Amino acid sequence: MVSPQVTNLAIILVMMQVSKQVPFDNPDVLLGVRALYILSNLIILGIYLYIQGKINKKRDMTTLKYVEPAPVGSGEEPRPVTTTVMEYDKQQLRQLIKTQMMGVGMMGVMHLYFKYTNPLLIQSIIPLKSALEGNLVKIHLFGKPAVGDLQRPFKAPQGLFGMGQGAVKSDKASVENAEKNWRGGVKEE
Template identity: 40%
Template structure:
């Protein structure tokens, strides 16, 4: 099933279940908070395990790609990135962990300051689902082959600016683009 569709189905189902929960009961709310914290800790541990797996594999295959210029910055130029599969996967897992911490901070704001309790239940489920469906998890836990959507560098869906400007949404891997960036000397290691 498409992850976007499954996210929608799980979110709608979780909202319906959350409406039936006794969220006014302080004891139940304590259990709900504990469940949310447990889900975040499990998610962090999964990412940590992925990091250990990546380091153990130690895939030093060279990976070259070109990050496109930023559409909002007229001075930016496409940047050639030369790295290894190991370093790329570690960087992607690190980004995912930072995203996890951002989600925790946002939930802290929603629950701690705004006093919303339903998102605790929903995000507890969605976080673990997101971690288990992430590209690093697909490659290093589930053993998927790095082909198609899982080929490195990972493809990103075009954002609003890319859709409006027609700019490239993600890293370019074709030989002509890499050669042009090498000639221009825009390198990042």
């Protein structure tokens, strides 16, 4: 299966060529592209609000323990986390909404202040595609079981060249070791 990053890159390259052919100087075309961008973001927001309703309705209070990796270069110890599936999903959803709003803000600055119009077309497609490929959407919207890659805690997505921060660990030994070593725990010398 082709990775989402590769398909995003292909879409960007194709849409950059398409956007060169779009007459953005025509006010009707520009209004249409703006409307497409707004519609795309409203669809994403609608999906996220629907998922929030599904999470609240399920109220899955199953305990979830995992080890969150330390930020790269911080020198901190990995942090143990104990939560519920419901709270984990809500936290993941908040992060998705925050990321989407930051994208809208950046696009607003690029379009309204710097007068860039070409990115409007690309940003009407990529965020919607990414939202539909998300783990929470697969579980709560498409009804896929939370097993394999969809098992919580979700694996951090790899970067374009396979680089990313440390993996989230949920095996019993890693969780117990992190709980023992995390702030105030007894360290064995």
